[in-house]
Amino acid sequence: MPNAMNLSLLDAIESAFQLLSAEPDPLAFDGTELGHGLPTRPIAVNEIRELLLSRSEPALRDTVWAEVIRLVRQGADREQWMLAAAGLMVPGLRSVVGSGTALAREDAAAEAVTEFLSRVSRMDPATERMFPRLLGAARRGALRAQRKSGEAGQMPITRSGDPVGVSSHRPSHPDLALDGLLRNGVISKEERDLIGRTRLENESLIEAARRLGISYHACSRRRSRAERRIAQHFAALGFHSESDMRNRAVWRSPAPGASPVPNEPVAA
Known part of the structure; x- marks a missing residue:
């Protein structure tokens, strides 16, 4: 067996x-x-x-x-x-x-x-x-x-293959993108760990839910909330074209007049 x-x-x-x-x-x-x-x-x-x-x-x-x-x-x-x-x-x-x-x-x-x-x-x-x-x-x-x-x-990437949020002129890796989002308060440490493990390290949501001691649905909602805030963060920074993605730094605060993305509670 x-x-x-x-x-x-x-x-x-x-x-x-x-x-x-x-x-x-x-x-x-x-x-x-x-x-x-x-x-x-x-x-x-x-x-x-x-x-x-x-x-x-x-x-x-x-x-x-x-x-x-x-x-x-x-x-x-x-x-x-x-x-x-x-x-x-x-x-x-x-x-x-x-x-x-x-x-x-x-x-x-x-x-x-x-x-x-x-x-x-x-x-x-x-x-x-x-x-x-x-x-x-x-x-x-x-x-x-x-x-x-x-x-x-469908998360946007640059022509060079870099994930959005990491400037193409410096070493990049999805882990660095998540670290940047964590530093700017877009996601919490727990959310960074959840996304990293399930999106980058091939841990399934079932395994993540077991590890965290929560239900599958709660785990899925937790990741979805975090990824929704990431998408909102990029939109607030004005990323509408590939050249924007390549040439603008995304780890600064949103542009003047743009609403900052609230950091939703982590609790399921």
């Missing part, structure tokens, strides 16, 4: 799902309650997933997901059934994550899983067409992460 520290989020969910399904005491549905020609015996959650993948029957799918939602909300093993719900949806979650860098895919997976589980926890077991609604929630989460990733990727 791969080292758990090296697993992606969806791989980790899949591993946990298989453990839930393991003999001699797998987490199982009561086949006598499900109908649709299923075996009238306990049916392990991984077996149900295989049946759903092999039988394209919307009525069966709705019945299974209605039972999942009921067990999540009312069952004795609610946490296990929440994990089982994520495991049952892993094939769908993989389909919505899309392409891109490993870091972008991991952020998209985290948003997709978060949105999916949030919907699971709120959904009424009597809801019709449950599976497409749950998958749609996951897709919206993934798209939100992909938009954020795309916005970050």
Whole structure:
């Protein structure tokens, strides 16, 4: 088995799902309650997933997901059934994550899983067409992460490849740009560390959230607030063309008449 520290989020969910399904005491549905020609015996959650993948029957799918939602909300093993719900949806979650860098895919997976589980926890077991609604929630989460990733990727750079905010006539590195923003009070030390680790050192937002002891959403909001202030800072300095970016120093105060960018609270 791969080292758990090296697993992606969806791989980790899949591993946990298989453990839930393991003999001699797998987490199982009561086949006598499900109908649709299923075996009238306990049916392990991984077996149900295989049946759903092999039988394209919307009525069966709705019945299974209605039972999942009921067990999540009312069952004795609610946490296990929440994990089982994520495991049952892993094939769908993989389909919505899309392409891109490993870091972008991991952020998209985290948003997709978060949105999916949030919907699971709120959904009424009597809801019709449950599976497409749950998958749609996951897709919206993934798209939100992909938009954020795309916005970050559009941070302007000079023709020489220097990040905006570092003069092209001196040695430059994104770390120096962040240091300059920190010195000018645009971002806090904690925000500088968060952006540096997740944008420059390939730490995922999931890992950052664990390290900071906060939720994924709180971590994502914290970084988004900081990056929004950075964009506002550049706009206040009047960077509208590439020549502006190359030739003007950005570590001074905003131009006369421009509003300084407030340093928002760091707390999530």
